[in-house]
Amino acid sequence: MKRFIIAGVLMIGAFGYLLITGMKEGSMYYLEVSEYINAIEDLKERKVRVHGRVDREKIAFEEQTSTLLLFLKDTKGNEFIKVKYKGPPPDLLTEEGVTVVVEGRYNPEEDLFVARRLLVKCPSKYEKGSNT
């Protein structure tokens, strides 16, 4: 019986360790643009997910380096952040009413948000693609 308990404790310990380190690595704040701007002091360079609307007039795609520059607006439209993403613009980026989610961190040197992942979410009814 004693050995079962030791084995159990070991297993639970290992499991807990994995869970905690996993949460550290994989969970991040999911914020709206304005929430993000308000919290930027506390967040500093932590990895976060920010969602908002794309400013359709101000999308720039640098062909040579394949870098996408865009402005992510708040739903109310009065605050925005500048986002840099390395990769081609996804299919539905300029579609009306889409929400864009960027995952990455703030880079103070360039004063912009460097996105590692960029997802487009659609308002319409069924399953939509993502672009990582």
Place this chain on the structure above:
Amino acid sequence: MIVQTGAFLLILAFCLTILSLTLIPVGVKRRDHRFIESAYRAIIVVFFSVTGAALLLIYLFLADDFSIEYVASYSERALPLFYKITGLWAGQKGSLLFWEWLLSLFTTTVILLDRNRPNNRHLPIVTFTMGITNLFFLFLLVFITPPFDQNNIIPPDGNGLNPLLQNPGMVFHPPALYLGYVGFTVPFSYAMAALFNREVGEWWISRSRGWTLFSWAFLTLGIVFGGWWAYRELGWGGVWGWDPVENASLMPWLTSTAFLHSVIIQERRGMMKIWNIVLIITTFSLCILGTFITRSGIITSVHAFGQSSVGFVFLGFLLVILLISGYFITSRYNKLKERNPRIESLVSRESAFLYNNIVLFGLTFATLWGTLFPLIVEAVKGVKISVGPPYFNRVNTPIFLALLILMAVCPLLAWRRTSLRGLRKNLLLPGVLTLPFIIILYFITNVKDALPLSFYAFCLFVVFAIILEVYAGVRARMRRGLNWFSSLWSLLSINRRRYGGYMVHLGVVFVVVGLVSYGFFQYKDNYRVKPGDSITIGDYRLQYIGLQQSQGRNFISIGAIVNVYQKDRYIDTLIPEKRFYKRQEPTTEVAIRTTPVEDLYLILSNWQQDGTVNLTVVINPLIAWSWYGTGLIVLGVLWSGWPRKRTEMYIEALERELLGMVSIRNSGKLGRIGT
């Protein structure tokens, strides 16, 4: 007229289910079989009504009747016939109708199969449990999501089916998943009958075993079809993203896999009675939870299904299931505790199954935690967070490795007690055979990290262990004068459950090799090329020729023509496309060249007037092995579940008896007879 008939058939089915649910308790209480027989017949009529309703909905799709809101939302005149038929499960309302159709089909099948068996005193309770589930779905179809609702203004043409769903993978993914989800209602109902009648022995497991295997196989297929579809259709080069909706289908798979294993201990040794009941309840509940997650839109997911109140009805149903099952388990606790032998040793087949269960449960918990954590945090602290793939990869990858290790070692352990010396002997040969391959892998390829190396090593170990065991069995039979083929055949047939299980294990090995190779060694990069330019990646040279425009049945496509050379020899032409469907957003159609060694996967990102394009090139090594492996898994389930001849059952009974005799003397040496 047709519309009214459809709605009427559903109401009829609803009423008949209520009737049946009233007749059963009366019949059981009065011990009057006539009531119960009528209840069965009512359920059979329910099946025919629901079938009628489903056929009518398909007919309305074929007739392009856009006065029906559901048809107008998911079809259009130009939609190919095939997708019109499968329009039945393109959206939520139709999916629920399809689900209820399967459920009523299964309920009827259970009744027809069991009604004339001599020992069918549990059937009324099984039917009652399934009837309640039927009632729930019919309630949804009649009151919450009526599929036959009409539009006020009839549109000239429908909205069309989302182009992403116009793909064979997506056509088979939902039905396969539903077959799995719905199928688990059957073992769950048998478990409920066992609890209700206070007969918690093995009978409910063996009686529902076929259903369990069936559901498990389809759940597996459904998940794989989903990954396959995402891979071919979503254009991101991957098969799995740890999205809440994907997790929702994985969790019942994990618990049902645990169930498949732990019932073996109960059948063999009478242990784990409570655990098995808990597992099947958990599996069934997770199926319902999955539907809640997908349908309520409560968790942020890239799969944005229509958000509706249906999700919360599912949550209510889930609570009902948990409350009732919880009540039955506590009130039958003493019965469940009776004659529950203890596990004797930490190193034995029983404890191995136990570890397997713990690990699978851990995986389920970790997945559930990651899926629901954002919800909990938002409720408690009011902040939104998101748990991404890094969490799941970090936590689940090592646990999956542990599972693989168990899969390698456990079949080598004996029942009851394994001497460490015997275990060492059993482990030695497969280990020795694996070692050189791992050394070669380490020095010759770029597999240097411990994690992928361990995955490959234990995969090989599983394969060698199985080969060695089969080889020993075949050789023993050949000594008795059989040739190798009939030896192999008779060995595999004599204990189908065991060897079917091994086939499934081999299939899992293939899947793991595919996923590990894709997960750890994927190549992905973006390129910008002008017509005539070439890209060189390893052996490949990709020459971009130019753009082409073509017209499909209900879309226009722009494609980039790419000639593929390998070691300067022309091998293929790939045309990744962008498709423009009427009234829909453009979609990416990737081009894939699949070989057993690797997939070359091209995505056309965008293009310019002068023909310059942005191409994303993905190379996924060995990913096709996952698809082959799935085939093997299904084959193994078929082998294991195929109805057996009486002689085989006799042999199995004999083996069990022998084991019982051995247990008296408590020697572990004969422990390894059968599984």
